[in-house]
Amino acid sequence: MTHPDLHSLAHQSQDLLAAVRRDAPLVQCLTNFVSMNYAANAVLAIGASPAMVHAEEEAPEFARFAGAVVINIGTLSSPWLRSMLLTAQAAAEAGTPWVLDPVAHHATAFRRDAIQQLLDLEPAIIRGNASEIIALAGGHSAGKGVDARDAVAQAEQSAHDIAARRKSVVAVTGEVDYVTDGTRAVRIAGGSPLMPRVTATGCALSAVVGAFAAVSKDDPYVAAVAALSCFGIAGERAAVHADGPGSFAWRFLDALAALGADCLTRESPLR
Amino acid sequence: MTHPDLHSLAHQSQDLLAAVRRDAPLVQCLTNFVSMNYAANAVLAIGASPAMVHAEEEAPEFARFAGAVVINIGTLSSPWLRSMLLTAQAAAEAGTPWVLDPVAHHATAFRRDAIQQLLDLEPAIIRGNASEIIALAGGHSAGKGVDARDAVAQAEQSAHDIAARRKSVVAVTGEVDYVTDGTRAVRIAGGSPLMPRVTATGCALSAVVGAFAAVSKDDPYVAAVAALSCFGIAGERAAVHADGPGSFAWRFLDALAALGADCLTRESPLR
Amino acid sequence: MTHPDLHSLAHQSQDLLAAVRRDAPLVQCLTNFVSMNYAANAVLAIGASPAMVHAEEEAPEFARFAGAVVINIGTLSSPWLRSMLLTAQAAAEAGTPWVLDPVAHHATAFRRDAIQQLLDLEPAIIRGNASEIIALAGGHSAGKGVDARDAVAQAEQSAHDIAARRKSVVAVTGEVDYVTDGTRAVRIAGGSPLMPRVTATGCALSAVVGAFAAVSKDDPYVAAVAALSCFGIAGERAAVHADGPGSFAWRFLDALAALGADCLTRESPLR
Numbered sequence: 062m063t064h065p066d067l068h069s070l071a072h073q074s075q076d077l078l079a080a081v082r083r084d085a086p087l088v089q090c091l092t093n094f095v096s097m098n099y100a101a102n103a104v105l106a107i108g109a110s111p112a113m114v115h116a117e118e119e120a121p122e123f124a125r126f127a128g129a130v131v132i133n134i135g136t137l138s139s140p141w142l143r144s145m146l147l148t149a150q151a152a153a154e155a156g157t158p159w160v161l162d163p164v165a166h167h168a169t170a171f172r173r174d175a176i177q178q179l180l181d182l183e184p185a186i187i188r189g190n191a192s193e194i195i196a197l198a199g200g201h202s203a204g205k206g207v208d209a210r211d212a213v214a215q216a217e218q219s220a221h222d223i224a225a226r227r228k229s230v231v232a233v234t235g236e237v238d239y240v241t242d243g244t245r246a247v248r249i250a251g252g253s254p255l256m257p258r259v260t261a262t263g264c265a266l267s268a269v270v271g272a273f274a275a276v277s278k279d280d281p282y283v284a285a286v287a288a289l290s291c292f293g294i295a296g297e298r299a300a301v302h303a304d305g306p307g308s309f310a311w312r313f314l315d316a317l318a319a320l321g322a323d324c325l326t327r328e329s330p331l332r
Numbered sequence: 333m334t335h336p337d338l339h340s341l342a343h344q345s346q347d348l349l350a351a352v353r354r355d356a357p358l359v360q361c362l363t364n365f366v367s368m369n370y371a372a373n374a375v376l377a378i379g380a381s382p383a384m385v386h387a388e389e390e391a392p393e394f395a396r397f398a399g400a401v402v403i404n405i406g407t408l409s410s411p412w413l414r415s416m417l418l419t420a421q422a423a424a425e426a427g428t429p430w431v432l433d434p435v436a437h438h439a440t441a442f443r444r445d446a447i448q449q450l451l452d453l454e455p456a457i458i459r460g461n462a463s464e465i466i467a468l469a470g471g472h473s474a475g476k477g478v479d480a481r482d483a484v485a486q487a488e489q490s491a492h493d494i495a496a497r498r499k500s501v502v503a504v505t506g507e508v509d510y511v512t513d514g515t516r517a518v519r520i521a522g523g524s525p526l527m528p529r530v531t532a533t534g535c536a537l538s539a540v541v542g543a544f545a546a547v548s549k550d551d552p553y554v555a556a557v558a559a560l561s562c563f564g565i566a567g568e569r570a571a572v573h574a575d576g577p578g579s580f581a582w583r584f585l586d587a588l589a590a591l592g593a594d595c596l597t598r599e600s601p602l603r
Numbered sequence: 604m605t606h607p608d609l610h611s612l613a614h615q616s617q618d619l620l621a622a623v624r625r626d627a628p629l630v631q632c633l634t635n636f637v638s639m640n641y642a643a644n645a646v647l648a649i650g651a652s653p654a655m656v657h658a659e660e661e662a663p664e665f666a667r668f669a670g671a672v673v674i675n676i677g678t679l680s681s682p683w684l685r686s687m688l689l690t691a692q693a694a695a696e697a698g699t700p701w702v703l704d705p706v707a708h709h710a711t712a713f714r715r716d717a718i719q720q721l722l723d724l725e726p727a728i729i730r731g732n733a734s735e736i737i738a739l740a741g742g743h744s745a746g747k748g749v750d751a752r753d754a755v756a757q758a759e760q761s762a763h764d765i766a767a768r769r770k771s772v773v774a775v776t777g778e779v780d781y782v783t784d785g786t787r788a789v790r791i792a793g794g795s796p797l798m799p800r801v802t803a804t805g806c807a808l809s810a811v812v813g814a815f816a817a818v819s820k821d822d823p824y825v826a827a828v829a830a831l832s833c834f835g836i837a838g839e840r841a842a843v844h845a846d847g848p849g850s851f852a853w854r855f856l857d858a859l860a861a862l863g864a865d866c867l868t869r870e871s872p873l874r
Binding site for chain 3: 356358365368369372373376377381382383384385386387388389390393394411581582583584585586587589590
Binding site for chain 1: 364441
């Protein structure tokens with residue numbers, strides 16, 4: 062663990078959650094069809110305002126006044142990729158932080174090419190599962206589809222390499238999450254084994270990372286830590302009364318919305 | 333309040349709900365990706381038959397035998413806009429009533445242009461939040477994204493102006509809803525503060541307005557009133573046992589499906 | 604009933620469920636926007652790994668290493684149809700079984716033409732409601748939209764004709780399901796009247812049929828029977844505590860995930 066002070070990091074996270082709820086930042090998501098509804102509901106539950114605006118005709122314009130942009134390649138196609146590239150560029154020009162979710166980027170030639178173009182537009186934060194982060198660093202991942210088949214611990218070095226090379230914050234999520242900006246690093250516990258059994262949970266997290274990035278433009282590292290902490294705590298709470306993935310999904314939204322003003326310090330999942 | 337007789341309006345609404353359940357009209361929705369599932373479930377819950385048919389190759393043809401058409405610009409793009417225009421035109425020619433949901437139409441140049449083209453095709457009913465209706469009338473709205481940042485009361489004059497000019501019914505939804513056709517007007521109470529915290533609730537309402545419009549072609553004003561009344565009552569009921577937005581979302585569908593044969597008269601939310 | 608031995612068929616189904624959970628096969632779905640989330644969650648709940656990969660640029664490539672492909676024309680458009688045809692062809696070439704869900708294929712000229720092209724690419728399994736199967740065999744169906752307006756019993760002959768002519772397994776779902784490969788046939792009970800009141804339940808079933816087809820490439824008949832049996836039992840269980848379509852939807856996912864190692868033999872819904 063290279064982070065000097067978990068206590069202070071938890072307090073900074075807590076302050077960001079308060080800021081999200083106070084400012085209700087506009088989070089523009091260019092995300093996949095599977096996750097659109099669940100991600101929008103997660104962004105609302107945390108207290109921000111989701112805007113699923115993706116078309117080339119307007120997405121770059123929108124990025125100039127959005128609080129943050131989230132780009133997720135889950136159900137990629139050529140028109141969407143074109144719009145994602147223009148929107149990421151507009152975000153960069155406007156100083157709007159943007160988050161990249163490289164869903165299954167190693168699965169096909171089309172994705173492998175797309176992800177390189179997106180990476181070159183300098184996302185503030187990259188959020189993926191272990192298989193995606195390992196493959197992003199050029200390693201050999203066990204995953205074929207959208208599900209992780211590697212453990213987060215195996216992806217920590219990859220995350221560090223990408224963060225250092227790309228000057229991005231990298232967040233790897235799984236049983237215990239790992240966040241690094243190449244200098245600082247922290248692990249985040251909590252969550253539930255039911256989370257990977259509900260589709261779009263990871264995509265929803267990337268959208269919520271965007272909500273925090275919008276209120277923490279100068280420090281995307283803390284934004285990622287805060288968002289993952291919220292998911293860790295809410296996931297653990299939702300699992301208590303869940304009878305399976307169906308009941309977990311909505312209990313998780315309730316738990317996100319119910320996160321209290323001191324949960325991130327009192328029950329800090331930082332390790 | 334300019335409506336002469338709330339009692340009679342409640343009875344007409346109740347009759348329309350019975351007609352929806354008896355006829356199960358086909359409601360064609362060209363709606364956004366975020367709301368498709370929830371809107372289809374709401375249309376099913378009220379007793380109608382949803383058909384999410386949007387492609388240019390078939391949507392205009394479908395509009396000729398649908399009971400009503402609902403057009404929602406939430407996740408607009410050029411191919412969808414082209415299809416929406418052709419479908420609205422086909423609906424108009426066939427005498428199929430169509431409902432317009434002008435989601436965030438003031439957010440970008442692309443939307444501002446699109447909404448003018450759609451308005452010219454004479455929707456029977458326009459359903460939006462206060463910020464959208466104020467902007468539609470040419471006023472200055474506080475909203476930037478999809479969420480309303482204005483109160484319904486501030487939008488009543490705008491709604492009246494649009495209704496009178498466009499010969500459309502205009503329904504503004506929020507804490508207390510307002511429906512007018514330029515001559516008649518009514519307020520509708522009920523609902524819950526959780527409704528704007530669940531994405532696509534407004535879009536689902538526009539789809540359900542379509543279900544009522546299909547069985548009330550000669551009086552879209554009553555159709556809008558009936559649909560909003562159902563949402564008001566079901567929203568209030570769903571909130572009783574909801575612990576947050578996640579549990580509200582499914583309880584609301586249960587409540588819509590459970591609306592009884594006399595709820596709109598016994599618990600009339602008309603004001 | 605022409606199936607010689609329901610007892611043995613139930614055991615084969617149970618073995619396939621164990622195989623799905625052991626192998627977690629990759630199920631590629633080109634499905635409609637309404638069902639994407641729910642279908643992915645159903646595939647996860649049964650124990651497989653969903654991949655919603657649809658773009659022409661990558662879907663055919665993906666089909667070569669997917670365990671099965673599911674093609675559903677619910678929200679069809681020209682770019683999607685082109686990709687579906689290329690993907691079905693790639694699946695056929697690679698020996699990947701593919702499942703066809705001919706949603707409302709008789710509603711418009713565009714669909715009627717599309718479905719013929721897809722049928723010619725030899726799906727291993729066709730899953731539809733009674734109206735769709737009757738229309739597929741050239742009969743006159745009562746359905747206009749996506750909902751069935753005919754009973755399964757009226758579609759059994761049509762199913763048999765298609766299966767014999769196309770050398771496909773045909774599964775007709777409704778109050779009591781019917782599955783045939785032209786030689787064998789079986790009826791499957793269970794389920795709940797709430798199932799047609801939840802949108803995308805049928806689409807989710809087609810996706811789950813794909814999960815079973817992936818682990819039973821040599822016998823798609825048993826794959827279809829196993830998937831429908833799981834839906835029959837889970838649907839019955841979910842209905843016990845459901846208060847309406849909203850609560851049924853998530854309880855059904857919980858019930859799918861909770862199906863035990865001997866449910867398909869102990870509570871066999873085969874008739």
